[in-house]
Amino acid sequence: MPEHRSGKPRYHHGDLRNALVRAAVDLARDGGPEAVVLRAAARRVGVSATAAYRHFSGQSDLLAAVKDHAQQCLVAAMEESREGIRGEGVEAAREGVKALGRGYVRFALREPGLFRSAFCGTVDPLGADAAGPPHGGQHHPQVRSFQMLTESLDALAEAGALPATRRQGAELSAWAMVHGVAVLIMGRHLGELTQEQTTQVVERAFDDLVAGLAAP
Amino acid sequence: MPEHRSGKPRYHHGDLRNALVRAAVDLARDGGPEAVVLRAAARRVGVSATAAYRHFSGQSDLLAAVKDHAQQCLVAAMEESREGIRGEGVEAAREGVKALGRGYVRFALREPGLFRSAFCGTVDPLGADAAGPPHGGQHHPQVRSFQMLTESLDALAEAGALPATRRQGAELSAWAMVHGVAVLIMGRHLGELTQEQTTQVVERAFDDLVAGLAAP
DNA sequence: CCGCCATGTTTACAGCGTCAACATGGAGCA
């Protein structure tokens, strides 16, 4: 794998696709999905605009790549957040769910541009991995995050904090609450909040969530 | 107030601002906020693109007008949905909250373009009505919908289905759950759902919400 | 060593938001 750090501009870039994705991700980071401008990404890489068409079918395809990366970042934030929460009791199970939510919300507030990019457009339900991963490859990132949620809710049910009769369908309630909290705070729909107010309001929402799931 | 339905193209339109808003709203209805293209709206009205600058400071200003209209539509949907739910008991209070949520979600699913337009960009927290309505005018639509939510939560508390100690901060939980449900279903993040599956999953989420709010 | 074709470039076009300069005609005043 050759290194391409040399300043010499060579006709063939060598790693243009990834370079474009990195540039596009940077654009998305500050500016959101609408800032992912194909020509701007090409300009940053030092390449002509149309060169991008050798690696992407168009701007929307580049944006899709950014979206994939953003979803992976979201998953990473969730995984990091629940590290160490591995107990067996009811409280540990509840903390597992909350930790996932905290990672989700913190990512949205720390990287609003990427978070918005991760959920832009409609997720095509007939993606490349519609029938499972083809050759042992990875699931789509969003599938992965949904799987984490499922596991944590299973643990919640196993610990007795979620009646078995209500286990099915719990994913939507949990995801909706967490996503809604993230979107509303990120969009400043509750006004400007101090960091302390933010954590307070977020924790309250998570408490309501797990309490609702625990109801008979 | 003159009528301008005549086919004769007159140099001075007479009601251009509202005509442009109507056209822009139509664009937003199918296509969302990114479909609100100034030149397209002007074309629909049969007027030059730059004419719009006599009534709007630019495209973002036109989009802001669309957003206002969309928020009013959302409020109307919520009001219609809770019509007739005026009882006094605990169950009536719960139904009041749920009715608001149902109107919210149904609007999002019936008019996704308008719903997305209603929440595009960040709500500028220092809007024209930051210090209350200036001269007896209306509150900003979003303030109105938030007020409806507040009232229904007050009723819930009064009926005993929301402990007084947890009354404060309940708005976020409720709004987040409802908003999250709307966004996730609208964005097809749970796959394609039949109408029946949709109502089922929505009602479940609302059950979890009111159960969570009722917890001690 | 050579030729192919993956990967780059240049050029071009239409549509977008926006500005400047110009045109029109209705409302108010002489």
Added chain:
DNA sequence: TGCTCCATGTTGACGCTGTAAACATGGCGG
């Protein structure tokens, strides 16, 4: 009644965008 002013429209231009077509380059397999 008639004139004039300016709110409201128009045309033209600029730079930006996405994208297509035609052309250039040079690394790699034969």
